[in-house]
Amino acid sequence: MLQFKDFTNLYQVSKTLRFELIPQGKTLENIKKSGLLIHDEHRAKNYVLVKKIIDEYHKAFISAALDNLSLTGLKEFSDLYKIPKKSDDEKKKFKEIQSNLRKQIADRFTKQEHFKNLFAKELIKNDLKAFVQTEEDKKLVSEFDNFTTYFTGFHENRKNMYSAEDKSTAIAYRLIHQNLPKFLDNIWTFEKIKTSLVKDKFQIILSDKELGPIIQVSSVEEMFTLEYFNKTLTQTGIDIYNHLIGGFTPEDGKEKIKGLNEYINLFNQTAKKEERIGKLKPLYKQILSDRSTASFIPEEFKDGNEVLESIEKLYQEIHMHALSQLKELLQNMHDFDLHKIYLRNDVSMTDISQKMFGDWGIFQKAMKIWYDKKYYTGKLKPGTEKYEEEQKKYFKNQESFSISFINDCLLLLDNADYHKKIEDYFKLMGEQSTEEEKTDNLFEQIQNNYKQITDLLNNPYPKEKDLAQDQPNVDKIKLFLDSIKNLQWFVKPLQGKGNEANKDERFYGEFTALWETLDQITPFYNKVRNYMTRKPYSTEKIKLNFENSTLLDGWDVNKESDNTSLIFRKDGLYYLGIMNKKHNKIFNKDFENTSENCYEKMEYKLLPGANKMLPKVFFSKSRIDEFKPSTELLEHYENETHKKGEKFNIQHCHELIDFFKSSINKHEDWKHFEFQFSDTKSYQDLSGFYREVEHQGYKINFRKIPVSYIHEMVEEGKLYLFQIYNKDFSPYSKGTPNMHTLYWKMLFDKDNLANVVYKLNGQAEVFYRKSSIKEENKIVHKAHEPILNKNILNEKKQSKFDYDIIKDRRYTLDKFQFHVPITINFKAAGLNNINTEVNQFLKASSNTHIIGIDRGERHLLYLTLIDNKGNIKQQFSLNEIVNEYKGKTYRTNFHDLLDKKEGERDEARRNWKTIETIKELKEGYLSQVIHKISELMIEYKAIVVLEDLNMGFKRGRQKVEKQVYQKFEKMLIDKLNYLVDKKKKPTEFGGTLYAYQLTNKFESFQKMGKQNGFLFYIPAWNTSKMDPVTGFVNLFDTRYENMEKAKSFFNKFNSIRFNQTKDYFEFEFDYNNFTTKAEGTKTHWTLCTYKDRIETFRNPEKNNQWDNREIILTNDFKKLFEQYNISYKNNEELKVAINQQIEKVFFERLLHLFKLTLQMRNSITGTDIDYLISPVADKNGVFFDSRLADDNLPKNTDANGAYNIARKGMWIIEQIKQTDDFKNLKLAISNKEWLKFAQQLSL
Helix, strand or coil: CCCHHHCECCCCEEEEEEEEEEECCCHHHHHHHHCHHHHHHHHHHHHHHHHHHHHHHHHHHHHHHHCCCCCCCHHHHHHHHCCCCCCHHHHHHHHHHHHHHHHHHHHHHHCCCCHHHCCCHHHHHHHHHHHCCCHHHHHHHHCCCCCHHHHHHHHHHHHHHHCCCCCCCCHHHHHHHHHHHHHHHHHHHHHHHCCCHHHHHHHHHHCCCCCHHHHCCCCHHHHHCHHHHHHHCCHHHHHHHHHHHHCECCCCCCCCECCHHHHHHHHHHHCCHHHCCCCCCCCCCCCCHHHCCCCCCCCCCCCHHHHHHHHHHHHHHHHHHHHHHHHHHHHCHHHCCHHHCEEECCHHHHHHHHHHHCCCCHHHHHHHHHHHHHHCCCCCCCCCHHHHHHHHHHHHHCCEEEHHHHHHHHHCCCCHHHCCCHHHHHHCCCCEECCCCEECCHHHHHHHHHHHHHHHHCCCCCCCCCHHHCHHHHHHHHHHHHHHHHHHHHHHHHHCCCCCCCCCHHHHHHHHHHHHHHCCHHHHHHHHHHHHCCCCCCCCCEEECCCCCCCCCCCEHHHHHHHCEEEEEECCEEEEEEECHHHCCCCCCCCCCCCCCEEEEEEEEECCCHHHHHHHHHCCCCCHHHHCCCHHHHHHHHHCCCCCCCCCCHHHHHHHHHHHHHHHHHCCCHHHHCCCCCCHHHCCCHHHHHHHHHHHCEEEEEEEEEHHHHHHHHHCCCEEEEEEECHHHCCCCCCCCCHHHHHHHHHCCHHHHHCCCEEECCCCEEEEECCCCCHHHCCEECCCCCEECCCCCCCCCEECCCCCEECCHHHCCCEEEEEEEEEECCCCCCCCCCHHHHHHHHHHCCCCCEEEEECCCCCCCEEEEECCCCCEEEEEECCEEEEEECCEEEEEEHHHHHHHHHCCHHHHHHCHHHHHHHHHHHHHHHHHHHHHHHHHHHHHCCEEEEECHHHCCCCCCCCCCHHHHHHHHHHHHHHHHCECCCCCCCCCCCCCCCCECCCCCCCCHHHHCCEECCEEEECCCCCCCCCCCCCCCCCCCCCCCCHHHHHHHHHCCCEEEEECCCCEEEEEEEHHHCCCCCCCCCCEEEEECCCEEEEEEEEHHHCCEEEEEEEEHHHHHHHHHHHCCCCCCCCCCCHHHHHCCCCHHHHHHHHHHHHHHHCCEEECCCCCCEEEEEEEECCCCCEEEHHHCCCCCCCCHHHHHHHHHHHHHHHHHHHHHHCCCHHHCCCCCCHHHHHHHHHHHCC
8 A cells, every 4th residue: 555655766857956166276267368268158159150050051951841842632621621610520630631731741851861960960060061151151160060069959949840740830830720721811812803903913913024033923823723832832932922912122122013912902992892802911931931020120129229219110110001001990890791700719709798898708698698599409408517518618619700690699698788799899999988997099099108209219318328227218118019019919809710711801811911010019029128127137158168079978987088077075065177178187097195185086987878888888899709798699689589579588688688797797897886686587678687787887986186186286277176056055054955955965975875866967067157237336235234124024124244235246246157967766767647656545545635725816825724524724825924944933925025016006017127026026935835835745645736727717806817826836746746855864754865756747737637646636616605614606697687587587586585583585496497507416595685795886976986885785685675665574475576576776786686695705905804704504504704714614715715625625535535447537526516515515
C-alpha cells in the first residue's frame, strides 16, 4: 500500500541554478587587459546580424522548396469550404483535407537536400557561406564557425515554421488555413467582377505599361482558377497576386499602377447599390516575410522624439486609410447582406450583449430559445442535463454566427426591449447616451484625444527631458492610443472566424483591408508602452566564451583542458575557475605541499550515454586487442542478437553484459567508479544494465591545490577565478538559504554523493551585464537615517541601517553571472504521470483532507481545509500572509497593498506604470500563497481542489483575474514537482534528498484534464452561492418579461402564504414545475422571506449612480401586498390574489423582491458588509447566516466558495474509492451530481 512518503524520487527534474560571479584577485584586470569582454561584446552584436542572414537563407530555402509544388486535394478543400453549415462528418473530412495539404507542404521541405543542415552546425560552417554574396558577410558568418551553439535556441524557434501541425507559426498553416480561404473567396468574388464593366479594364492591366510585365499571364482570369493557388505558395507568387489586386508603386517614384481593387472602387462609385461588387482580399505574406513592420514602427525607440514622430505617422496612416472609410462602413451595414456578415463565437459576443442590454447572457438566452423552438428535432426532453449538454455542444461547435441569425434569435424573446438589431449597435460606433453614461462615439474619441497631443507630436521634445518620466503627457498619449485600441476591439468581432464560405464579399472586401490598417496599432502600442514603462536599468547581458567554443560544455576531469572550466571550494565558499585557453593544462600535475592552506578542486567523472559509449570504446579498432572480445561474441554483436526483437537471444545478451563488466574493470578511468552490478542473470535485456552503469557512472572527488599556486596562476593571467555568490554566501547572511543555494550545496554533499540525487550537468554558461544606472542617477538612502517600513502591519514603523541603501544596487555595478544546469532525482525511473499512484494512495487512505481554494470578491484567494467527513479544520483568507522568523510574527496584507496600488480603477487604467507594478505585486503574492498551501498539503497529506480553467472562467468582481490565476496554478504545479521543506534534514522525508513530488510535469492546461497528481480541477458552478447547510441553490429565472409570464411563474408554486408565527412569507414549491435542472435531486423546498438583504439600485439623488440599501424582506413584501389590497394576515393562499393583479409595476416589484429573497450573497462595496444568508431553513428550522456561523461553517461568502470547492473534492474522493479501474475513472462532476451530493451531506 502506497504511503505519502512514497511520493519521492519519482521522476527527474531539471533546473538551472543562477549565481553571481565575483572576480578574485587580478581576474577582472586580466580579463580587461586580454580584451575578452570586447571580443564577446563584438560577437553578441554580430550574433544579431547573423540571425538576420539566417532568416534570409530560410526565405530563399522556403521559396526554392515551394516553387513548382502542385498540391493535390485543392478541389476537395474548395468543395467542402463552400458548404456554409457543415455536418460533423463534413467538418471531420475538412480537417483531414487541411491536414493532408499541410503535410504535403511540410514533406516538401523535409525532402530538400539542405533541410537536414538548417538546424545543424553545417548551416553556419558550410551552407550559409555559400549563400551570402559579400566577403564581409562571409567573414561575419565565419566568426561563428566554432560557436555554432549560439544559435541552438534560435534554430528551435525557426524549426516551428516547417511543422505540419495546425499551428499559426507554421508556413503550412499560413498557406492552407489563412491564404487558401482568401484565395477561394476571391475566386467567387471574381465571378461577379468578370461580368461587370470592370472586365473592360483587364486588357489595360495586362499591358506592358501597367502590370503585364509583373504578373506575366495571358489573361486575368487565369489568376482566379484553383490551379493558380500553387503559384502563390512562395513570397514572390504572393507579391505578384497581391499586385494584381492592390496595384504597384514603382521604386523610381513614378505614378502608382492601379490594381483590380482601384478599378472596382471606381466602378462602385457610380453603380447602383445592388450592382456594386466586393473588393478582392490580398493574401497574407509568407512567414518571415511578414516580419517587416510598418515604416513608422522602429525595432526599438531611441528617444522621446522618435516615439512622438512615430505616433504622428501612425495617426496619419489610419486617418488617411482607415478611419473615415470604416466609419462609413459601420453606418451603412444595413446596405449589406447581414446573413453573410459574421460575429465570431467567443467572449466578444457576450461583451456586445452586455453593451446592448446590460446583460452578458441575452444572446445566449435568445439562441437557446431558437434551438428549442426552431432547430432541435431529437428525442431528448428540453431542460434535461443531456439535452443541455447536446445544446451546449452544438453552440460550442459554431465558430461564428451571422448578424441576421442573432437578430432573428433576439426577436424570439418576449421582452420587446431585447428586439434590437446588431447593425444598429455598430452604427452607434460605441456612443453611449443613457442617464448613467454619456460618451462620444469611438471615432470622435480618437479625434478628441489626438487634439490633446497635437502640439506635443508636432514640436521637438526637449532633449534634456525624459518623455517616459513626463507623466501628464504619457497619460495623454496612452489615452489616445487606447482610443484607437478601443475602436480595434469594437470592430474585431466583425472578422468572424475568417473561414466562413458564404460571406458578403462586398462588405469583407472593404473591411479586411481596413482591419489590417487598423491592426497596426497592436505592435505599435506594445512598443510605446514598453518604452514608457522601461525600468531605469537594463537587464541585457552578453554570453562570455573566454575564446573557447566548448567553454563549460562539461566538467569531466579528462575534458578540463578542452572545456577550461573548474570548480573549487574553500572554507564553505565555492569558486569557478576558467583557465586561459593558452594555459589549459596548469592543473595536469601533482602538488606536494598540500598540507598548507589549500583550495579543493573538484575532480568530476562521468560515464555518459552507456548504450553508445561502451560499444564505441570496447569494440573500437584501436583498443579491440586490449579488451579482447571473442570472435563468437563479435559475431553475435554484428547479428544484433543481443537486441530486443525477433532475433533476441537472452544468452547472447548476458554474454555481452559479462564482457562489458570485465572490460569496465580494465578501463583506466571507469574502473575507479567501483561499480556494484546486479547478477547478470537478473537482467531481462541490455537497458537494465545500461541504466545501472549510468546511475553509478557519476563520481565527484576533491583534490587539494595550494592557495599560493592558485593565486600565482590568477596573478599571471593563466586562471580567471570567481567566487560563486549569492546573498546566502555573504558573511552578513541571515535566515534560511534560498533553494538555489541548497541545491548547489547538495551537489557536493557526502550523503548525496553516496547515492546520487543531485547531479551537476555540463552546458553551463557565464554572462556579463554592464552597469546601466549612472552615478548621477543613483537613488541612495544614507546610512543611519531612519526609513519608513512599507508594511503597515509591522510593529516597527522605522528602521535604520549602518550602510547606504542604494535602490536597484545590482544595476549600478558591472556583473558576471553563472548559469549552471543540474538534474535532480538523477536515478529516478521516470514516472512521468503519477495520477494512478495518487489515486491508489487516496483509495487506501482512511482520512484524506481536502484544501479548497476560491477566488474571492472580498479576498484575493480564500482557503478552506476540510476532513473526509466535510468538517472544517481551517478556514482563512489569503489576503494576509503570515510569516514567522526568530520567534516573531510578520504579517503582510496583500489585499490592502493591491488596493493602495490600484486606487481608483480608472487611474490604474490611465497609468501604464501602475498596471506593471500591480502585476509584479501579484506575482510576489502568489509565491507566498503557494508556500502556505504546500505547507498544509504536507501537514495534512491533503489534496488541493481548484477552479477548472478549461470549464469556463467565473466572471465577476474577483480580485484575481484569469491570467494571474492561471499563473498561480502553473506556479503551484511547478512548486509541487519538487517540494522541499527547508526545516527538514536532507535525509528526512521532505528534505532536500527526499523532496515530495506531488504533481506531474506541466505541459499545458488543455492536456492536464481534471487531475494533476494531488491537484484536482472542478467547475466553479454553484459553489459560493450554495447554502452550505441544506444544499439549496437558486435555479429560478426571475427576470421580468411580461405580465402573463409573471402570473404563470407564481401560479406554479404549491403555496404562497404568510406565516404569522414566524413573521415571514413562505413560498412552497417543487423545482420540477419550473425546470428539469433539479431532476434526481431534492426538489421540494420552502423559501422564506427571512431577515434582511442588500438591495442595489440606481439612486436618483446621486446622479443615478449605483447605490445600496438594506431592506427587511418581509416588511417590503407586506408594503407591496398592502399597496395592492392583498390580504395576507390570516394564513390565506396568496396565489389567487396575485393572479388577479393587472399592473405591470406590481409584478416587476414582486419578482424583484422574490429575486432578493433568493439573493444569498449580500455585500456593499467599500464596507465590511459581506454576508451569506439562506432563504431555506434546515431540518432544525435554522437559517444559515454567515454572520452567526461558528468555526464549523463558512464565515463569509468567499469562505463558502472555498468550502464547497473542497466538498466537490469529497465527491472526487468518493469516485476514486468506488473505482477499481483508474483508466475509466470519472472526475468530471455534473451540476446535478453536485446538487445531489451536497444535499445528501446535509441529511
